[in-house]
Amino acid sequence: xxVYAYIIYALDHNxxxxxxxxxxxxxxxxxxxxxxxxxxxxxxxxxxxxxxxxSLFLNGGMFSHLSREDRIRTLSALDxxxxxxxxxxxxxxxxxxxxxxxxxxxxRFAMFGYYSExxxxxxxxxxxxxxxxxxxxxxxxQKIGYPGVSFGYRAFRGFLxxxxxxxxxxxxxx
Numbered sequence: 510x511x512v513y514a515y516i517i518y519a520l521d522h523n524x525x526x527x528x529x530x531x532x533x534x535x536x537x538x539x540x541x542x543x544x545x546x547x548x549x550x551x552x553x554x555x556x557x558x559x560x561x562x563x564s565l566f567l568n569g570g571m572f573s574h575l576s577r578e579d580r581i582r583t584l585s586a587l588d589x590x591x592x593x594x595x596x597x598x599x600x601x602x603x604x605x606x607x608x609x610x611x612x613x614x615x616x617r618f619a620m621f622g623y624y625s626e627x628x629x630x631x632x633x634x635x636x637x638x639x640x641x642x643x644x645x646x647x648x649x650x651q652k653i654g655y656p657g658v659s660f661g662y663r664a665f666r667g668f669l670x671x672x673x674x675x676x677x678x679x680x681x682x683x
Contacts, residue, residue: 515622516615518635524614526600526607535600541611543598546570549583551592558582588612624649626658 521536549571552558558579566573572580586592587608594603601608621627627634631644643658650657 512619512622512628514634515625515627516618519618519621520611520614524611537600537611540598540600541615542570542572544587544601544608544611545572545583547597548572548587548592549575549579551596552579552583552586557586584612584615624653626650 517538520538520541522534524534524537525532526535549558549560553560553571553575558575560571560574560579561576562574564570564573572583575583590605590608594601594605594608597603597608601611626643626647629643629645629647629650630636630641633641633644646657
């Protein structure tokens with residue numbers, strides 16, 4: 510299970526957009542993919558990046574026709590707002606704040622998806638957090654030497670100092 514599945518899930522379930530007086534969670538995976546393709550198309554048309562004749566991914570858009578370096582250039586152009594924002598899809602059209610937020614989120618979600626336990630939840634990964642179960646030990650945990658879940662990290666384990674130590678110990682006071 511790839512990191513891409515986590516990014517899609519996070520974009521669809523974790524970002525709220527202000528809509529007048531309420532903040533609904535709006536699925537953003539598809540609009541984000543369209544935004545990346547639109548940005549890549551702008552850069553290809555301006556000859557700032559070069560597209561391969563075939564996509565690196567099945568049924569991929571223009572963004573997937575780019576090399577890794579050119580995909581980074583596309584993300585950088587979005588982050589720097591150096592594209593025509595009017596040509597981007599809704600809800601990103603002329604919305605600089607959302608564009609910068611989502612481009613930053615793509616980077617963060619990639620790290621979270623890679624280093625978290627989410628892929629190891631397997632078939633339960635889409636369940637509510639309380640209903641997820643680790644089905645195997647995550648490969649990334651093995652790579653970084655993380656020992657695994659310890660039930661009780663969140664439990665109170667006592668104070669580090671006694672009140673006497675905080676107040677100055679058993680010193681003679683004058």
